[in-house]
Amino acid sequence: MKVLAIYSMKGGVGKTAASVNLAYWAAASGLKTLLIDLDPQGASSFYFRVKPAKKDWGQRFFKTYENLLKQIRASDYENLDIIPAHLSFRNFDVVLHNLQKRNKRLKKVLQGMRKEYDLIVLDCPPSLGNLSEAVFTAADHLLVPVIPTTLSERTFNQLLAFFAREGYSQEKILAFFSMVQSQKNMHKGIQDTMRQAWPDFLTSSIPFSVDVENMGEYRAPVDQFAHNKPANAAYQSLWQEVHRRL
Amino acid sequence: MNNVKEYCWLISQQPGKKRLQTLIGPALRLTEEGRWETSIHLLDDFDWHIYRSGQSLIHSVADDAPDQGRCVLIKSDKPVCEQDNLSIQPVFWHDVPSGKLQQSLKKLLGYSGLIRVLQIDEQRTVLACRDEEQKILLRLEVIKQTVSSHLGTDTTPYDRVLLRILPLRGYHKEATQVAESLRRLRHKEAESLNTGELLALCKIDPEAELLPNPLPLDPQEHTESALRAATRLLLKQARRYEAGIIADTDTEYLHQYRVNVRRARSLLSLLKQALPDQEGRELRQRLANMVRPTNALRDMDVFLLQRSFYGGLLPQPFQSGLEMLFRETEQQRQQVQQELAVYLVSEDYQHDCLWLDAQLKKPADFAAPLAPVPLHQVASSKIFKTYKRICKLGSAITETTPDEQVHDLRLDCKKLRYLLDFFAALYPQEQISRHTKALKVLQTILGDFNDYAVQQESLLGQVTAQTPPDQAAAIHGLVALLYQKQLVARSQVMQALETFASDALRADFKAAYSPRKDRK
Numbered sequence: 152m153k154v155l156a157i158y159s160m161k162g163g164v165g166k167t168a169a170s171v172n173l174a175y176w177a178a179a180s181g182l183k184t185l186l187i188d189l190d191p192q193g194a195s196s197f198y199f200r201v202k203p204a205k206k207d208w209g210q211r212f213f214k215t216y217e218n219l220l221k222q223i224r225a226s227d228y229e230n231l232d233i234i235p236a237h238l239s240f241r242n243f244d245v246v247l248h249n250l251q252k253r254n255k256r257l258k259k260v261l262q263g264m265r266k267e268y269d270l271i272v273l274d275c276p277p278s279l280g281n282l283s284e285a286v287f288t289a290a291d292h293l294l295v296p297v298i299p300t301t302l303s304e305r306t307f308n309q310l311l312a313f314f315a316r317e318g319y320s321q322e323k324i325l326a327f328f329s330m331v332q333s334q335k336n337m338h339k340g341i342q343d344t345m346r347q348a349w350p351d352f353l354t355s356s357i358p359f360s361v362d363v364e365n366m367g368e369y370r371a372p373v374d375q376f377a378h379n380k381p382a383n384a385a386y387q388s389l390w391q392e393v394h395r396r397l
Numbered sequence: 398m399n400n401v402k403e404y405c406w407l408i409s410q411q412p413g414k415k416r417l418q419t420l421i422g423p424a425l426r427l428t429e430e431g432r433w434e435t436s437i438h439l440l441d442d443f444d445w446h447i448y449r450s451g452q453s454l455i456h457s458v459a460d461d462a463p464d465q466g467r468c469v470l471i472k473s474d475k476p477v478c479e480q481d482n483l484s485i486q487p488v489f490w491h492d493v494p495s496g497k498l499q500q501s502l503k504k505l506l507g508y509s510g511l512i513r514v515l516q517i518d519e520q521r522t523v524l525a526c527r528d529e530e531q532k533i534l535l536r537l538e539v540i541k542q543t544v545s546s547h548l549g550t551d552t553t554p555y556d557r558v559l560l561r562i563l564p565l566r567g568y569h570k571e572a573t574q575v576a577e578s579l580r581r582l583r584h585k586e587a588e589s590l591n592t593g594e595l596l597a598l599c600k601i602d603p604e605a606e607l608l609p610n611p612l613p614l615d616p617q618e619h620t621e622s623a624l625r626a627a628t629r630l631l632l633k634q635a636r637r638y639e640a641g642i643i644a645d646t647d648t649e650y651l652h653q654y655r656v657n658v659r660r661a662r663s664l665l666s667l668l669k670q671a672l673p674d675q676e677g678r679e680l681r682q683r684l685a686n687m688v689r690p691t692n693a694l695r696d697m698d699v700f701l702l703q704r705s706f707y708g709g710l711l712p713q714p715f716q717s718g719l720e721m722l723f724r725e726t727e728q729q730r731q732q733v734q735q736e737l738a739v740y741l742v743s744e745d746y747q748h749d750c751l752w753l754d755a756q757l758k759k760p761a762d763f764a765a766p767l768a769p770v771p772l773h774q775v776a777s778s779k780i781f782k783t784y785k786r787i788c789k790l791g792s793a794i795t796e797t798t799p800d801e802q803v804h805d806l807r808l809d810c811k812k813l814r815y816l817l818d819f820f821a822a823l824y825p826q827e828q829i830s831r832h833t834k835a836l837k838v839l840q841t842i843l844g845d846f847n848d849y850a851v852q853q854e855s856l857l858g859q860v861t862a863q864t865p866p867d868q869a870a871a872i873h874g875l876v877a878l879l880y881q882k883q884l885v886a887r888s889q890v891m892q893a894l895e896t897f898a899s900d901a902l903r904a905d906f907k908a909a910y911s912p913r914k915d916r917k
Contacts, residue, residue, distance in 0.1 A: 200532035224567030227525075227533040232566055370531070 216263025
């Protein structure tokens with residue numbers, strides 16, 4: 152079992168869209184996949200039409216994996232299950248703060264899933280706190296969407312610096328360009344600069360696309376309603392590249 | 398874990414989507430996800446080896462992808478192993494690509510071929526049950542099956558409709574509620590491909606086709622009556638295989654035919670004092686007449702079945718000669734098989750079979766010495782005497798004993814095996830299994846020893862002055878290698894005999910079959 156976290160400190164960079172579409176393609180490729188929506192906003196749960204649990208269970212999330220098992224819901228797609236977000240997840244940083252070995256907690260509960268799943272996809276909230284550090288420890292790879300803008304470049308460099316400072320392996324980081332508008336010179340320029348500075352950037356990138364925005368309307372992965380569109384091909388290609396690296 | 402309870406019901410009528418929606422109510426909305434038509438065959442060999450293992454083999458082909466068949470081995474409605482993308486329906490285990498299914502079939506079928514037992518034409522409609530946000534919470538499958546038999550002459554199709562309720566993980570409560578609202582449609586619980594149910598629907602009973610194992614025996618029954626009844630059963634079983642021999646479906650039909658006739662003949666011989674002399678002799682003679690015309694074909698079958706074994710023994714330069722030999726044998730086999738088929742449908746053969754049946758059906762006249770003796774008295778005495786004889790003959794065998802004596806010993810072991818098989822019902826099952834297992838070890842070694850000798854003789858018999866040099870070289874090469882194998886088997890005989898005549902086993906046989914002790 153592999154754990155793939157879709158992570159960025161910055162919001163609005165396409166984390167949820169990537170989580171939803173990559174989990175969908177992983178499942179379609181035959182991997183038993185579990186998507187865990189760690190973001191209390193619950194956007195990926197929304198895209199899959201999965202309602203959050205009625206009970207407030209965030210406090211129990213890091214205790215035993217059996218708590219997680221009870222929350223698993225099947226998606227409408229074969230091989231793909233989901234643990235929907237809950238508003239109580241907003242307190243994860245505090246919950247973890249009060250626990251011992253907080254960085255290893257997430258890794259430990261996810262280990263309980265290894266018999267059932269080949270891949271766990273974590274859709275992470277945009278922050279840098281206890282939860283993020285637990286994610287850095289638990290994940291085999293951190294997939295980081297980067298919009299080719301100055302601000303995103305800065306955020307990405309901050310993440311690299313944080314990894315270096317805290318002793319996390321930078322090899323875990325897989326970055327890709329997201330919401331790319333190739334007609335913009337700035338996007339082109341920043342992609343070139345960043346690829347030179349960080350040669351390990353994935354070659355696949357996700358274009359800025361109305362089809363991705365339409366996921367909210369259709370509440371489904373892009374493939375389900377825009378099968379022949381470039382955005383769909385981009386996610387499929389991104390998945391294939393990530394799959395090879397897992 | 399994901400222990401989702403599925404429901405599968407037999408229902409009396411095919412319900413439309415509207416009817417199901419009305420029963421479920423407005424809180425959940427039904428949408429059709431698709432309709433599939435599939436042609437399914439239940440496969441097994443003629444002796445029901447898959448059925449007898451408690452499993453079913455299903456070959457299915459979707460109407461829209463006729464060259465992408467799928468084979469699934471099922472146990473208790475759950476797939477054990479499967480194979481996709483089969484362009485043709487497999488007949489032998491090696492027709493399936495290597496993998497788990499091939500391994501399972503190899504073990505279950507041996508040399509037997511698969512035949513179609515049942516055909517199930519299935520129309521499957523899948524409906525998604527969605528909540529107000531259009532999320533699928535469960536699925537319903539309405540399955541209309543038309544089932545017909547491929548065996549015998551009754552191919553009447555039978556229709557049935559099944560409703561499956563397939564919950565999705567995390568939505569068990571909703572599935573239970575839907576099941577409750579649809580419960581009035583339920584006729585009874587069912588499985589979509591339960592072999593027992595489907596066979597019963599087509600009035601097929603595999604148990605009735607097979608020889609009971611062990612043969613049903615009453616310990617108090619007079620030996621003559623029991624012998625007549627058992628011989629008739631064995632002959633009836635043998636004749637079951639005639640059609641397969643004539644159609645040349647696979648080599649097992651002939652093999653099983655011969656096994657059953659030989660068992661019958663051997664019983665008549667082992668218990669000859671239970672029948673009038675003249676009658677017994679004539680019965681045995683007629684049975685020998687039945688087997689004789691099958692010998693040539695069986696010898697060729699045995700040779701051809703060894704193709705890969707022989708191929709593996711010889712180095713490359715001999716392969717073309719060997720291949721030539723196989724091709725020639727295949728051609729000869731065709732001719733011999735046709736001759737046998739003609740014989741099996743001939744009036745003479747049919748007449749012999751009728752005569753045998755009529756003779757065996759005659760009531761016992763208790764003229765022979767063992768005829769009126771209760772079966773259990775005869776059984777123990779025969780088994781124990783034969784065991785003792787094997788031990789005695791065995792003790793005389795040394796490294797230098799002529800092969801002939803070893804062959805005689807093999808025949809006595811065979812007799813003991815027939816006796817244990819025949820009288821099995823009179824003794825505890827565990828005891829018979831224990832003794833048969835011990836005997837089998839010895840029989841395997843003696844059997845190998847004999848087979849290697851027979852194979853050498855048969856191969857050498859094929860060399861004539863006209864035999865091409867390549868072919869002759871392959872034959873001589875094989876004979877040399879088989880001789881080496883025969884020597885190895887011979888060297889194991891002494892050890893196997895020692896184990897079979899050990900004090901412990903001797904005491905065990907004595908305790909179990911000592912004539913003074915009456916049992917069961």
